[in-house]
Amino acid sequence: MSLIVAGRFTTFAAAESAARQLFAQGFVEEDVSLFFVNPRGQHAHAAADSLHVVPHALRPAAHPGRGAVIGSVAGAVLAVALCAPLTASFLATITAAGVGAYAGALLGALLQARLNAAPPVGEVVRHAVHHETRDSGVLVAVHVSPENQAAAAQTLDRAGALAIERAAGRWQQGRWADFDPTQPPMPLGEFTHRQA
Template sequence: MSPIVAGRFDSIPSAEDAARTLFARGFSVWDVSIMSVRPSGEAQPGERAGTEAQTQADESACNVMLAACVGNGLSSVAVDVLREAGASHLERAQGCWECGQWTDFDPNAHGEPVQDGEGEYWPRPLARESVAEQSTGNEDPGSELEHFVNQKRAEHD
C-alpha cells in the first residue's frame, strides 16, 4: 500500500496545471495521476481522448481528481500544491499505486480529510517572513537572508 494525497478540481486543465507544479517540485510523472470521476461515482483514469467538444462535455459532467503517490516523502509539498491550485476535498489515503495509477481507487470511499493548516512544509513560511526583514542596503543580499533563515532554523529545531 502506498500513501496518497488527492484533491478534486473543477476541470482537467486546472488539474494539469497542478500536476505541472508537482513535477517542478520533485514529483515524477509516475507519481501523479489525473482521473475523471463521474457523478455516478464511476472513475475514468486518464480520460482525455476525443474531440475538444467531447472533452468539454466530459469536464462539465464530472469532477476531476488528481492523486499523488507521496511515498517519496513529499506529502506536505503535495498538500501545499493542491491547496494553492484550488483543489477541494483534499484527502490522504492508502492505496495500490502501479505504473503511475491508483489502481484500487474507489470513488465511493473517502480517505482521511487533510486538516486546515496541514501541509505547510517548513521552508516556505520562512521565505514569506524573510521578505519583511529590513535591509540597510549595505549588506551582501544573501547574507541577511541567510542569517534570518539560520535564526529561524535554530528556533524551529
C-alpha cells in the same frame, strides 16, 4: 500499501495546471495521475456495504421456455376446441391449432418472465441505497512518501484544489489502482475546503 495525497478540481485544465506545479516541485510523472470521478450514484460498481441487494435476484430464475411450452399446449387445445365445432375442414382445424400454439407460446413465455421478475409473495424487497459522500470532479492523485506528502498537499492547495485528501492504496503503473469512488474521502484537516 502506498501513501496517496489527492486534490479535487472542477476542470481538467485546472488539474493539469496542478500537475505541472507538482512536476516543478520535483514529483515525477509516474507518481502523478489525473482522472475524473463521476457524480454520486453513477459509478459502474458499488461496494457491498453501500448496496442492499434484492434477495430474490440472487436465486436462479426459471427459464421462460417452460411457460412457452405450457402456453403452446394450452393455446393449441383451446384453438382446436373452438374451431372444430365451427368447421368440418381438417386443414382449418390444424391451422387453428398452429396459430393457437404460437399465440399461447408467446403469452406463456411472457407470463413466465413476468413471474420470474416478481418477488415471491410476502418477501420484502430492498432497493439500492447509495451512501456516497465523494463529490465529482477531476482528481489529481500523487504517490507520496511520509517525507514529501506535506509538500504535495501544499502544492495542490496552492493550485486551487477544492478538497485535499489522503489515502492508503495500491499505486501501480503510474496510477491509483484500487481507487473506489464509493468510499468516503479522508480529508487532510489542515487544508481548508473551498466551495465548488
